[in-house]
Amino acid sequence: MNLNHFWTDTSQSIYGNELVKLTLSVVAGSILGLEREIRGKSAGFRTLALICFGATIFTICSYLLGVEDNRDRIAANVITGIGFIGAGVIFRNNSSISGITTAASIWVSASIGMLLGIGNFLLAGVALIFALFILYILDFIQFWIDYKFQHRNYNVVFRDDCPVDMLEEQVKSLKLNFNKTKMLRNDKQTVFQFEVWGKESSLFLFNQWLFDNKSILSFEW
Secondary structure (H helix, E strand, O other): OOHHHHHHOOOOOOOOOHHHHHHHHHHHHHHHHHHHHHOOOOOOHHHHHHHHHHHHHHHHHHHHOOOOOOOOHHHHHHHHHHHHHHHOOOEEEOOEEEOHHHHHHHHHHHHHHHHHHOOOHHHHHHHHHHHHHHHHHHHHHHHHHHHHOEEEEEEEEEOOOOOHHHHHHHHHHOOOEEEEEEEEEOOOOEEEEEEEEEOHHHHHHHHHHHHHOOOEEEEEO
16 A cells, blocks of 8 residues: 555545544544643543544545535534534633633644545645644743733732832832722722733742732732
8 A cells, every 4th residue: 555645645536545544543633632641631642532533434424425415514513523522621710711722632633634534644744743833832932922921910908008109110110011900998908909911030029029018918810
């Protein structure tokens, strides 16, 4: 069996070579899942391999059924099913949302499986390379962006009045950006909610200043 022919010939019929398609789908899904597994995500090595494998199986089924004019019906339902699986790995924790990248990886894994199912090995290989580039290489750029432009929502409780001017001066001295959001007051305490963004190192110093300030009863972010 000449695999080079299957890799380079993108105009070949979608019929045939089902074992090759299934094998490649397991390999492609495993490669994608390895990155998620290393990071300890909810959908990892085996999950993405099964998703890619399953998408290939359903795509093969869609044309083996022999419906010439509507062979994309099963493939369309695969996309819907993948949406439900992806939604299951997205979690909301207070103001933050986690699992979106994992859900996107599931989506991409299924799409690569569908490409393999129709026998377009070249496009599936290119898609896999781009997906790995995004997951591995662009992660360093994401880390740099997060370091330079971290956003935090603070909830600070003061013992008496809220020294807003003092807060703003401290933020400016650390070259951070500051946005007032809400202020609440009762008989003994003042709660000030605000957003700060900037470098991670500067935010660490700001946290230390809040911790050392005697007029602050408590704070969280």
